[in-house]
Amino acid sequence: MLELALNSGSGPIQISDIAREQKIPIRYLEQILLVLKRSGLVLSTRGKNGGYTLSRRSSDINVLQIIESVEGALELTNKKMKKFAVLFDAFNKIQNNIKKDLTNLSLEELAFRKRQQDLAINYNI
Secondary structure: OHHHHHOOOOOOEOHHHHHHHHOOOHHHHHHHHHHHHHOOOEEEEOOOOOEEEEOOOHHHOEHHHHHHHHHOOOOOOOHHHHHOHHHHHHHHHHHHHHHHHHHHOEHHHHHHHHHHHHHHHHHHO
16 A cells, blocks of 8 residues: 555556565465455556556545455454453553554555655665
């Protein structure tokens, strides 16, 4: 998703390019992209100039959506834990804070941070 955000506006990106840049095995990346496509976060285009693009602006996609699309619901608590009320309440509060932070963190913000990091690294060389 980060690679797609970094190259947004450049047209579809081929899976081999994403795999190379992010150092992810193509077979594994294919599975991830299929899940992201089913979740409505990416679009695929077939053909010679095909590849993957974000389904909407990176500012409209948050990190929680990405994580939950690939991994399922983010849950630190479950019904069995309710019998340990103090522990359940503490973990539930932590879970809610994590979800809030991940919801407030957009893919656009991650792409911005990555660009800033790359500029800082290049500057120091």
